[in-house]
Amino acid sequence: MATKQYVVFGIEDESFALDIEKVKEIIIPVEIAKVPNVPEFIEGMINIRGKIHAVVNMRSKFKIPKKDFDEGTKIILVNMNSVLAGIIVDGVAEIIRVEAEDIDKAPEIISKANPEYINGVIKKEGKMVIILDIDRVINSAA
Numbered sequence: 001m002a003t004k005q006y007v008v009f010g011i012e013d014e015s016f017a018l019d020i021e022k023v024k025e026i027i028i029p030v031e032i033a034k035v036p037n038v039p040e041f042i043e044g045m046i047n048i049r050g051k052i053h054a055v056v057n058m059r060s061k062f063k064i065p066k067k068d069f070d071e072g073t074k075i076i077l078v079n080m081n082s083v084l085a086g087i088i089v090d091g092v093a094e095i096i097r098v099e100a101e102d103i104d105k106a107p108e109i110i111s112k113a114n115p116e117y118i119n120g121v122i123k124k125e126g127k128m129v130i131i132l133d134i135d136r137v138i139n140s141a142a
Contacts, residue, residue, distance in 0.1 A: 002100045006122070008129055009076065009089040011058050015129040016089075017096075017122060022134055024077040024084055026092050029069050046075070046086055053077065055086040056138050080135045087134070098122050103131065 006017035007026070032044040032055055041060035045052050055075060059066050072091035077084050103120040117137050122129040 003097050004100075005095055005097050006129075006131065007076065007095055008093045009074070010091045010093060011062060011089055012064050015093065015127060017129045017131045018076070018078065018134055019119075019131070020095060022078050022080070024079050027075050027077065027086075029073055029075055029088070043088060048077070051084070053084050053086050055088060057088045058137075059088070059090075061137065078134050078138075080138060085138055087138070096122075096124065098124075106130070 005020040007020055007023050008015055008017050010016070027048070030046050030048070032046055034044045035042065041056055041058075043055040043057040043060075046055050057066065067090075069088075074089055074092045075086040076089060076092065077086050102123055104123065106118040106121055117132060117140075119131040119133045122131060
């Protein structure tokens with residue numbers, strides 16, 4: 001059986017996961033420079049060790065009202081085809097190992113609505129964790 005690792009994070013009351021191979025690092029929020037004339041979900045740019053990265057607010061991306069950053073807020077730097085971008089999440093919960101048989105496809109009606117966003121659903125301790133295709137989430141115009 002194939003085992004994969006995922007970083008589990010929260011937005012509002014929902015749990016999402018990213019393939020750990022996509023995650024470069026997890027940081028506390030730093031100063032974000034605003035950028036004019038960009039989509040609402042692009043929070044701005046950050047400077048990490050001399051490199052500039054775009055930052056996407058996942059609340060805005062998923063059309064959830066924004067909230068002020070708190071002690072749980074994190075920025076996850078993700079690698080998208082050798083380009084790093086940050087995603088702002090409400091909190092990072094854990095890193096989990098998941099067997100292939102514990103991952104289901106999203107229900108067909110959901111897959112048809114947002115087929116590009118969801119890579120599967122993890123069944124974990126009676127809860128569901130949505131596995132995101134972060135490249136497609138960030139690169140989609142909506």
